[in-house]
Every structure is written in C-alpha cells, then in structure tokens.
Amino acid sequence: MTRLDQSVRAETELRLAGYRLHLSAPTGALLERVTSVLVPACEVMNLAVEPDWSVWIGEDPRPGGSEETAADRPELVLPRGGPRLTVLDNQGGRLRVSGRYRPDWATAVIEVDACARRTQLVLPAGDTRAVRWCDWLAKVFFASRLLQAGWRMLHASAVAIDGRALLFLAGQRGGKSTLAHRACTELGAAFLADDLVLLGPDGTVVGWPTRVCLPVDLPVPRAVGTLLDGVVDGQVRRRLRLTPAEHRTALGVTYSPPLPLGMVVVIARTDAPQAPAVRAVPLDRDALASAAAEALDVPAQRLFTSDLLGLTGGPRTSGSADADDVARELSEVPGALLRVGDPTMVPTAPVWDALIGLVPGVAVGT
Template identity: 50%
Template sequence: MVADVVHIDRAAGPTGRDVHGALQLDGISLRVLTPNAEVLQAVVGMLVPACSVAEPTAAVQWTLRVEEHHTRAGAGAGGDLFQGRLFLELPYGGRRLAVVGMDDGVMRLVAAYRRGALPVVMEVDARQQVTRLLVTPGDAVGLRWADYLARVFFASRLLGSGWRMLHASAVAVDGSALVMLAGRHGGKSTLAHRAVRDLGAQFLADDLVLIGPGGTVVGWPTRVAVPAQLAGDCDGRRERRVVAGVVRERVLFTPAQHRATLGVEYSPPVPLGAVVIVEGSGAAEAGVRAEAADAQTLDRAVAGAADVPQQLLYVSDPLGLMGGPRLADQAAGTAPPVGLLAGVPATVLRVAVEQLPQASVWQALEGVVSGLGRRR
C-alpha cells in the first residue's frame, strides 16, 4: 500500500467557519458540517423531505463533514487509480472505493463516483464518529458521494431495526401513502407520475421505498425516471430502451432536478394507506379493470418487490464508512417479508403497460384513492 497515495491541501475555507444542518429520520440524527453554505444546501437537499431538517431532538449519532479541497491521487500502473489495489465496486455505474491507509485510527479511502470522474477522499474517524468527504471545488459529480454516505447512514440503521426496502413506487394522497407494486418495467413509475399530475398527489418515490414496522412509508429515490409522455419538453437526460418489443423513453432527473424542473411537491414520511398491484400481462384487449387482491396475491407481490439484493448494497455499510450496523445485524431487513403489508387494503389493477400513460386508471381506482384520507 502506498503511504502517500492521496495528498490533501488543508487550506482553510473562505470564511474560516462552518455552517451546519441536522438531518433526522425516525429518531436517527446526522449532522452535516461544511465551510460552504451552497455545499450544505446541496447535500441537505438530497434527502429532504424524506428526512427533516432541524436541530436534532435525539442525540447526533454521526457527523458528515464535507469540504472542498484540491486533491491529487497517485495512480497505479497505467494511470488507473485502483489498479493493483483491493477495492469495492458497486453495480450500476461502476462506483469504486479503496482503503488506502489507516493513521491513528482514521481510515482513509479514495473513491470515484463513475469511470473517468475526479477522485474524492474520505476519512473515517470511528472514535470521533466523523466522516470527512473531500471533493475538488466545483466537482458536482464528486459531491454526490455525500448523498451516498447519508443514505448509508440512515438506511443501514433502519434496516437493522426491522425496516424493509421495496422495489415500488409511492405517492401521498390526503396524508396517506398509496404504494404501487409491479414487476420490472411493469408501470409503477408511470402510475406514480400520473398520480402527481392527475390527482395532485405528493411524490414519494418511483423506484424504491422504505417501510417501517409500524407502517410508515419513506420515499427513497436516488434518481427519478419520468415517462417521456408525462415529462413533455423539459430538459433532462433522456433514456430510450425497447422492453418486450415496446419502445420506452424516459427522462432522468436527480430528486433536486425533479423538484426544480417539474415543480413536483415531495412528501415527508406518511402512514401506509393502500396498495395497488399493477398486472399488465394479458390485459391489452381487456381495457382497465380493478379487483380486490387476496392475501396470497399481496404476499407474492411484496416478496417480488423485496427482492432487491443489488439495491441493498447501496444502503449497507460493509466498510464502516458511517458507523452503520454490521451486515449480520441487518438481517431484520432481509428476512422473508410475509405479512409485511397485511391488513392494508390492496387492489389488483389490470392494464397493459403501454396503455398506462392514457388509460382511465383513476376511474377504476376511484374507491381506493378516495378512501385514503379516511383511513388515517
């Protein structure tokens, strides 16, 4: 291991003072410190309103300090920062982290958010319960590691206490969560964005949600994919795929871009109100139908939605970056989810996926949606 793999310019920030904010979720609190108020706003905005921002009512369990510094990292043979070193690589995008040193109990890592990105430096002091993230000034991509670290902090602790992560979409209607379950490319994202547009619902997530043992639903979007038919001509990164012979075009946003560009209102955590299971197979000629889901159908849909091994990698803390529970302690968050949504009104919505952007889904789900506020 090369001792001087990373050099840090430790010059003071422009003001010499830190600004700070506290993020809270379910009694867990993370303090964010930085010399730059704009950086603080960018970091805090990533997880709001899933997390509230206020002076902590519970003891702060960890501090994330984000600093802008010019860093230079020594590369291995061939100019590859990670070549010849043991590193952790996450799926979807190739994010890499490598431990490069341990000095006086402080673990030092170098990380790249994606191939070709500028490296960032992380320093983890478990005794002081502080993680420092050092990003090159102006590096918006590197700053997204702050979002990753904050998500690891909260979600690893929630999963360790019995919360579950589901591959699902969700919106809030009259203060209660409407959760949509479907298979991969099954239309749950389209239904969530239609609820925002057609019903004035508040957005929770279009891909991942966390559900607590008491039925609290927290949106956990890392990115938002809006169907092109619903996004219009707004700016955003466009993605075009062919799924089961059907052309699928989406516009991709970060949550902050989603709020700013489309003016979407996000919901804080809310109690679970109802579940809609989207079933598109064999529905193309039958129009739109809705029927009550029995317990077996609901359990089967929940089991499929809970099968998220790769997504769980992003909210686990195997390197101890944010002092999270050991992987073995997160077993409560990966146990079979039988009965997770038991007792919640559940409906099967039968509609072809290609028809979802225009189909009369709310007429079919009128009783489900109108009854949400009365179930609180």
C-alpha cells in the same frame, strides 16, 4: 486526519427515524444540494450536542483532486454505478479510503475516525459532480441503520393522499412511476418515491431519494433531464430521467415527508383476450404475496446503501426481509389488483375510475 480549513463553514443536521447526522461543508450551497436530495425524507434539525455521526466536507485545491492511489490493492466496486473504493490505511480505529464515484471522475479521499464518530470527505475543488459523494454517504448512514433496525426496502413507487401513503407495486417498468406521476398531476397527491421505499416496523413509509424515470408518453417537459432508451416486450420504451431537484422544479411536484401506510395497488399484466386497458379487482392474498416477494428482491440496492467499509459507522450488511411478514402488513390496508391489458395505455387509461370503491382517495377532483 487531513486538516480542513474551519474558518468559515456551513452546518446542518438531518434526522430520520430518530437517527441524527451532522453535516459540515465549506459552503452553504453544497449543503443545499445535499438537502435538496434528502429532504423531506429527512428532517432538517437544530444542531445537537451529540449527533449519532458527523460528516465534514472539505476540498482539495490540487487540479484533479487527490493523487492518492493504491494500484496494488483491491478495489471495491459498488453496484448500480456506485463508487469505486480502495482502502489506503486502516489502523487504530482510523480508516483512510480513496475513491472515484465514476471511473472517469477525479479522486476523493474519505477518512473515518470511529472513536470520534466522524467522517471527513475531501473532494476535488470546483468539481460540481463530486457532491454525489455527500448524497451517497448520507444515504448510507441512514439506510444501513434503518435496515438493521427492521425496516424493509421495497421496489415500489409511492404518493401521499389524505395523509396516508399509497404504494404502487409492479415488476420492472410495470407502470409504477407512471401511476405515481399521474396521481400527483391528476389527483393532487404529493410525491414520495419513484423507485424505492423504506417500510418501517410501525408501518411508516419513507420515500427513498432516487432519480425519477418517466415515460415520454406522459406530458413532461423535455428541456431538462436525460433521455433514455430501453426495450420492453420487444418494443423501444423512451424515458426521461430527472434528479429530484429537476423533478420538483420542472414539474412543480410537491414532495411528502414520511407517512403511515394507507393503501396498496398491485399492477399486473393480463393476457386475457379482448381485456380492457385496465380493470381493478380486490387484492387477494396470493397476488399480494407474489408482489411483496418481488418488491423485496433488491439485493443491489441494499448493497449500494450498506456500510461495507464502515464509512459512517453503520452496520456492514443486512439481509432481505421476510416476504410473508411484509405481505401480512400490506394486507392490513385497503388494496387493489390493477390488471393491465395494454401497458402502452397506462399513461392515459381510466385508472382512477377503475380503482374507485377499492382504494380511498383516488376520485379525480375530490
């Protein structure tokens, strides 16, 4: 492995569902950036004698980072704008990979010693964007192991109310993020997830760290984040994309650690003529089964967090969970089907009034 300067290093250890990852970096600021993304989904722990895996982070002082490339070798390009990886060497339990997190970014080098249960990540010096590699490796370490251990990844938003997780299930741009944001600002809920959750075999809900996308119809600051335009049902929808740190700082949102599943709201469009903006009804088996199947359909997200090359010693891939099993688990907690007549009204419609009596803890001011 490339020899890193070990004279002054910052260290921390993260734990999630019993798995422990040791992180070491040349500066505490770099580790703080990683923990700002992964905590409180993960806990910061005292250093263990034998963590499950270690990631050592160093810097390449050369301008532009490493020049190691292998133009004649295949490149693994991960989905959702993920890293582009090329295997340089793989012998005797040691793996050497070069990669670019984005096509126009400088090259980083990843070296893996499987016997020592250690990954060494060499980043371009002074490139503030390169910390994304650290976030990604930590997510791969935890997600690959949890999914192999029976956890399920769901396309859902979630908040914490009265010590329990409230899940919002809907199709793409169906109002999940909007209701999670409103629950935080109007009900005093803590934030768990904008786009992805992990649901454990024991019903524990982990808010998976992702960027947050909020409709500009909501009262959110415009001085931070990135403005995005999209088209839904033939209409332009503008959203503000925020990093977890921007989300916490700009909006003053409190994040929640993992919690037991407590409630489920499925959001669905209704084409009934003269339907109210929102109307809540008891959540029936068919609606829940359909929502669970759609929420589990996240092949790109699962692939993005799979350890395909063994960079953190985790399982390479995991299959999708059974939708019927997930639906049965979700049916064991209070739930509601929220019928939406006009999606543009979700940011202001009397959602909580509609859900009272079906979902505990949603009364404003309680």
